[in-house]
Amino acid sequence: HGLDPDRIICGVGSDEVLQFVVQTFAGPGDQIITTEHGFSMYPILARMVGATPVTVPEDMRRVDVDAILAAVTDRTRVVFIANPANPTGTMLTADELQRLIDGLPPQVLFVHDGAYTEFADGFDGGASLVDRHPNVIMTRTFSKAYGLGGLRIGWGYAAREVIDVLNRIRQPFNLSNAQMDAAQAAVLDREFTDRCIALNARMRDRMRQSLVQMGIGCDESFANFVLARFDSPDTAAAADAALRADGILVRRVGGYGLPDALRITVGDEDAVTRVLDCLGNFMQGRAQ
Ligand SMILES: Cc1ncc(COP(=O)(O)O)c(C=O)c1O
Known part of the structure; x- marks a missing residue:
């Protein structure tokens, strides 16, 4: 992917990276924004750390940028969207994504969940957004396009400062050699x-x-x-x-x-x- 390895964190599925995010950035009294038909793990993860999930409406099964921005308060810590989304399959345009990020306060972490990136022709999964914005993390997985869901391999890419704090709560041996070898073989078999x-x-x-x-x-x-x-x-x-x-x-x-x-x-x-x-x-x- 041409990315800086020092800004990548690996997880037992991308779910684990999402878990690191909530554990690190949110807790009791904080709010985490998710959307009407968003991936079911987001509100579960929010509750897991005692934060409050705030679910905003979508517009005809598409993420609604204005609804997200209207829901931001001084207690908002994290915004989760999957893009492409599960289970709707819909996707925001590059302009909509940019407008969302531009509208978020810099202290809110925007999680761009790219579990389905590979299926969206020519999309970089949000990597260039991460490079332009220190409050964006992209998550990716081997569970979908690579067909390795049962092996549980995912990763995240963000600013060095974000990856550094996520790494502090990651167990040192969270992924086995077998997982890493399988991921490497899969990613090289273009x-x-x-x-x-x-x-x-x-x-x-x-x-x-x-x-x-x-x-x-x-x-x-x-x-x-x-x-x-x-x-x-x-x-x-x-x-x-x-x-x-x-x-x-x-x-x-x-x-x-x-x-x-x-x-x-x-x-x-x-x-x-x-x-x-x-x-x-x-x-x-x-x-x-
Ligand atoms: C939108 C989305 N994000 C993340 C995941 C988690 O994938 P994994 O933990 O297998 O990488 C899924 C799996 O269904 C998903 O649909």
């Missing part, structure tokens, strides 16, 4: 990763187009899943049951404030065909 990312982009387009044609709502996704929106929570539950009966497991996302939706991972050609065939039959059955 050809394989590029192939996976290109396939994901093609299959993601196909899924979205087909879902929309079937009358299922689907925003443009910049991640490795799409969010399929049905006309009601009951329909989403019935679609989930139909998929399950065909041996296909997707994610119900009622806990994310999206009870009428299912998050469906983008698979390879055969997997995507199976999902679309099943949902096509399901929607046809309902229309009759």
Whole structure:
């Protein structure tokens, strides 16, 4: 990635880096801003250190910069967003991101969670933002594009001063040699990763187009899943049951404030065909 190794911290999954952030920068009486459909770990991490999670509305399943800025108080310590976001798959533009950072007081740490960076074509995951702003940390993971979720390898990149304080609470041997070796092999195998990312982009387009044609709502996704929106929570539950009966497991996302939706991972050609065939039959059955 062409980054300064002294400004990188590794974690047992990027979750551990997020945990270091809250442990270091927030505590009782402090506020941590997250967004309406944001990643479920953010409010959990806030509570873990006794801070108060403040959840702000999104605008049609996209992070709303103005809502975040309006929620900042003198007790705000950290702002979390995932970009691309989970489970919506949506993404802020570079201008929106810049406006958010420019609007934050310098003592608020902005966490740009880049778990899905690799799937957003040409995006640096926020590295250049970190280089311009000492109050921004980018987190990244081997759990998504590299397919190594079970191995638990993540990392963060920030100003030296931020990395230095995070390192003070990191256990010295948090990652094993096996984890580090696997990460190194994965990151060096560019050809394989590029192939996976290109396939994901093609299959993601196909899924979205087909879902929309079937009358299922689907925003443009910049991640490795799409969010399929049905006309009601009951329909989403019935679609989930139909998929399950065909041996296909997707994610119900009622806990994310999206009870009428299912998050469906983008698979390879055969997997995507199976999902679309099943949902096509399901929607046809309902229309009759
Ligand atoms: C937005 C986001 N951030 C962070 C993570 C944590 O990933 P890991 O701890 O496996 O690196 C996930 C995993 O689902 C995620 O969706």
